[in-house]
Structures are given as structure tokens and as C-alpha cells.
Amino acid sequence: MNEQTKGSQWLKNILKSKWYPGIFQWPTAIVFIIIMYELLIGIPVAHDNFGTAMTWVLWWPIIPLIFLLVGRFWCAICPFATLSDLIQKWVGNNRPVPKFLKRYGIWIIDIFFILITWADHVFGIVESPRGSGVLMLLIITGVVAAGAFFERRTWCRYLCFLGGLAGNYSRAGALELRGTPEKCSQCTVFACFKGSEKAPGCPMFEFPKTMDNNARCNFCGHCVKNCPNDSISISARIPSKELWFIRKPKLEESFLAIVIMGIVFVQNITMLEIGMKAQEWLERILGISNYAVTFTVTFLVAMAIPILLLVLTSWIASLKNAESVTLNFTRFGYMLIPLDLAGHLAHNLFHLLAEGKSVFYTFLALFGRQTGDAATALVSMETIQILQFTLLSLGTLASVYTAYRIAKTSYTGNRVMGSFIPFALLVLLLAALNIYLFLLPMTHRM
Structure with a gap:
């Protein structure tokens, strides 16, 4: 054995x-x-609340990792x-x-x-x-x-x-x-x-x-x-291998894959100075100072961009493989899952490693031990960024290869590369957008 x-x-x-x-x-x-x-x-302030720290600093960041390792x-x-x-x-x-x-x-x-x-x-x-x-x-x-x-x-x-x-x-998953x-x-x-x-x-x-x-x-x-x-x-098994041979792709599952990409963009943008500037610009353009309205516009735009990019890429691929835009969208949407997972992990890694000690501090507070404004970071920001870019690199490679395997499984001859290249370029573009956002300094959640 x-x-x-x-x-x-x-x-x-x-x-x-x-x-x-x-x-x-x-x-x-x-x-x-x-x-x-x-x-x-408990304590109504997120910074000092054990429940908030456990939920959003520990559990939410490690959940994608659990899905990757043990489904x-x-x-x-x-x-x-x-x-x-x-x-x-x-x-x-x-x-x-x-x-x-x-x-x-x-x-x-x-x-x-x-x-x-x-x-x-x-x-x-x-x-x-x-x-x-x-x-x-x-x-x-x-x-x-x-x-x-x-x-x-x-x-x-x-x-x-x-x-x-x-x-x-x-x-x-593995x-x-x-x-x-x-x-x-x-x-x-x-x-x-x-x-x-x-x-x-x-x-x-x-x-x-x-x-x-x-x-x-x-x-x-x-x-x-x-x-x-x-x-x-x-x-x-090899992580992402299942995505190479989806026998019955579903539009709603591919749509969720691109939606997750949009949500990661939203989560990153709202933690950056560029997000605040976008809000201020919208307030001037719309003549509205209501945050709910301006954020909703920002949210819809950030969600729509990756969806429209996938639709456009599906149309370009359809010129080469003679399939409908909907079928290309449905079939190749699964290629985004590794990059989704990497982007989600990279985003959450900031919260886990930059705010991780807050879980321990808020736990001590349950027993009356106060730590004041002690630093919450587990590692330096430079280390966090190295880990984030490593994850994004692995996710990008996995998504590009998944796009290739989907094309190779679905088509023959020139239709393989004609389908693969547009979607591979889309993955690289989305990865580049993620990398750019992760290069910018983020604000803490707690």
C-alpha cells in the first residue's frame, strides 16, 4: 500500500x-x-469585540483555505x-x-x-x-x-x-x-x-x-x-483538476464565478484611497452626498466590469469556435474559480495577518485583561504582500491552465487555441487588476 x-x-x-x-x-x-x-x-465596539474578531478576522479569512484543502x-x-x-x-x-x-x-x-x-x-x-x-x-x-x-x-x-x-x-479543492x-x-x-x-x-x-x-x-x-x-x-487530487472536465456546465455557476471576482474588486476598492476618491467624484457628478447611493453606483460598476469583460471575451471566442456567446460564457466561466480563490485568499490574508492578534486580545478581554491599543499585526506588510502576490501568481497559472484544458476538452484543431487565447488574456487582465489593487495600501477593518 x-x-x-x-x-x-x-x-x-x-x-x-x-x-x-x-x-x-x-x-x-x-x-x-x-x-x-x-x-x-458584548462590547458594542468592533475593535474590542471577541465575536467580531472571531467572525471577520479569523473565520472568514480561513474559510476559502478550508475549501481548497478539504472541500x-x-x-x-x-x-x-x-x-x-x-x-x-x-x-x-x-x-x-x-x-x-x-x-x-x-x-x-x-x-x-x-x-x-x-x-x-x-x-x-x-x-x-x-x-x-x-x-x-x-x-x-x-x-x-x-x-x-x-x-x-x-x-x-x-x-x-x-x-x-x-x-x-x-x-x-485538493x-x-x-x-x-x-x-x-x-x-x-x-x-x-x-x-x-x-x-x-x-x-x-x-x-x-x-x-x-x-x-x-x-x-x-x-x-x-x-x-x-x-x-x-x-x-x-491536483487542485482545480475537476474544472478541466466539467461535463454539464451551468450558466448560474459561471455567473457566480465572475460575480465573486467583482466582489473581490469591491472589497479591495473600498479599503483604498482610490475608492474614497471615486466616491467623492461621484458625489460631485451626481450632486448627491448620500453614501448609500454613491456606493451603490460604485458597487454596480465594479460588479459589471468583470461580467462585461467575460461577455466580450466570450463573443471574441465565439468568432473562432463557432459557439454561442452564452455557451462560451458558461463553459469558460469555471476557469475563473482558481483566480477567484486566490484573490479571495489574498484579500482576506491582509485581515488575518494584519489584524490577527485582535482575536487573542479580545479573548483576553473576556476575562478582564485589557491590552489597550497594542499592535494587531502578525507579520509585516511586506511579508503580507509577498504572500498575496504568490497566491495571485498561483491562481493565475491555475486559471490559465484551466482555460487551456477546457478548450482542449471541448474543441479540436484551430478552435482550441482560438478559444484559449482570448480567455487566457482575460485571466491575465483580471490578475493584473488584482495585483494593482494589492499594491496600494489598505485600511484595517477593525
Whole structure:
């Protein structure tokens, strides 16, 4: 047995354990309760609030890294998912998922993601413990409603904005869970999906027998426990490899990929002096001093630019590969996921490394230990920038190569390069815009 096989078996044994995922779920739930208390009852100043520091300085920055390393593992232990399971157990009606959710769930997630980002900047959610607490309460309300009325984890699969982000990023993840075709083809029990006395069925409505992507698998381990044929395998893979062979690309998933690019632009611009100058310029042009209005205009423009660039590139490629603009947009939108992930990680790295000590300081404050205005940086700004540019370089290379593999898989002859080159140039342009923004000094969040 080679090292990779040993590692896969070790992971499989963890998922088979009766202690998994509960051994991670309950500590996470306890920490979440403390965070909620601090957000709603604790110190009302973000700089001194443990809940704010844990949520926006620690958890939010490392979430993309978790998706990269272990896929949607967070979704298996997420306190919202645990709450959904409890609600279903106590008062669940287990109604089928409405057809409109199955059809439009990702679009709803896209809209939620955009609205939450917009609301954060307009209402200052991140900078306000109470605002963050209210956001969490709104999510809890949705989780409780979905768990009470509908079967399994309807919220996580069809409505959770973080689940949509996880679905995209986990496609570039380094782990995959699959059924063994030879064994699954002989199976008539379908315990992996339906469940058994050992564990419930797949909470995310996935059927490992036919599953060919990581977008909705949360590594909960239920299918591993239930499978009577030991068919399920967990294996390491090259990050982003799944994106090279998308069999059924979906417009809404590619749209989310380009939306995430726009959101990263927005998050960066609003932390820079150039963003403040843009706001002042808009105020003069529009004759309006209302921040909500001027930010909304800035937000829409920043979101629209990458979308329009992808549409334009799809049109240029269509002249070479004779496919529709929509199909090119849908097929090649997935190439942006590695760059999205790198840009998201690079942006969040600033908060984690430039403000990371605030988690420790606010924790000490829970016990009456005050640290005053002590420095919060873990490393120098120069080190942070080196790490950011390293991430962006890796993400750019992965996206360019993904564009090439998509073109090579989809076309032959001259159509391969005719499709690849325009999209490769788009990736390089978006990467250059990211690098330019990261070269400018950012302001702290806390």
C-alpha cells in the first residue's frame, strides 16, 4: 500500500468513525454560541469585540483555505447545518424541496451573495457587532424555516450564500469523494442516498454512484458509513483538476464565478484611497452626498466590469469556435474559480495577518485583561504582500491552465487555441487588476 493509499484509507476511517462529524460539530456550535452572545450582548465596539474578531478576522479569512484543502468539510460541521439537523429531528415536516428552489437555487444564492456584500458596506455590518449579530439571526431564521418545512439540508443546498461559495471553491479543492463505478453498478440498496440504521442519507441530496464533482459534497461521512460494499473512496487530487472536465456546465455557476471576482474588486476598492476618491467624484457628478447611493453606483460598476469583460471575451471566442456567446460564457466561466480563490485568499490574508492578534486580545478581554491599543499585526506588510502576490501568481497559472484544458476538452484543431487565447488574456487582465489593487495600501477593518 503506497503513501497516498494509506492517506486515503486514514481519511476514510475517520469518516467511518461513530464520533465523526460530531466531535467537530459540537465544539464549533459551542464557540458559535459564545460568538453570538458577544455580537448581541458584548462590547458594542468592533475593535474590542471577541465575536467580531472571531467572525471577520479569523473565520472568514480561513474559510476559502478550508475549501481548497478539504472541500466543503466546513459545511459538515457548520453550526447552521447542525441547527438545521436538530430542527428537522424535533419538528421537521420533511416536505420535498420546491421545484423553483431546485431550478433557481443557485441564482437565489447569487442574489443573496450580492445583497449581503452591498448591505455590509451600506450598513457597516462587519464594523458593527450588533450588525453582524443581526445578520446571523436572519440566517438562523432562514435555517430554522427551511429545516422545519423541508427535507434534509435544503438551506445548505439551495439557499446558503456561503454554500454557493463553497460549491464553487470546492471544485478546485485538493480532496474528492467518489463511488467506485464497478461496485456501485451492482448495488440495489442505495443506502448512501437513502440512509440506514448506521447513519442518515446524504443531507445534500447527492448520489455518490453518479456524483462527478465536489460542488455539493460536504464530507459528512454518511455515505461512507452506510455503503454496504465499501465503495466510497476519498482521494487527494491536483487542485482545480475537476474544472478541466466539467461535463454539464451551468450558466448560474459561471455567473457566480465572475460575480465573486467583482466582489473581490469591491472589497479591495473600498479599503483604498482610490475608492474614497471615486466616491467623492461621484458625489460631485451626481450632486448627491448620500453614501448609500454613491456606493451603490460604485458597487454596480465594479460588479459589471468583470461580467462585461467575460461577455466580450466570450463573443471574441465565439468568432473562432463557432459557439454561442452564452455557451462560451458558461463553459469558460469555471476557469475563473482558481483566480477567484486566490484573490479571495489574498484579500482576506491582509485581515488575518494584519489584524490577527485582535482575536487573542479580545479573548483576553473576556476575562478582564485589557491590552489597550497594542499592535494587531502578525507579520509585516511586506511579508503580507509577498504572500498575496504568490497566491495571485498561483491562481493565475491555475486559471490559465484551466482555460487551456477546457478548450482542449471541448474543441479540436484551430478552435482550441482560438478559444484559449482570448480567455487566457482575460485571466491575465483580471490578475493584473488584482495585483494593482494589492499594491496600494489598505485600511484595517477593525
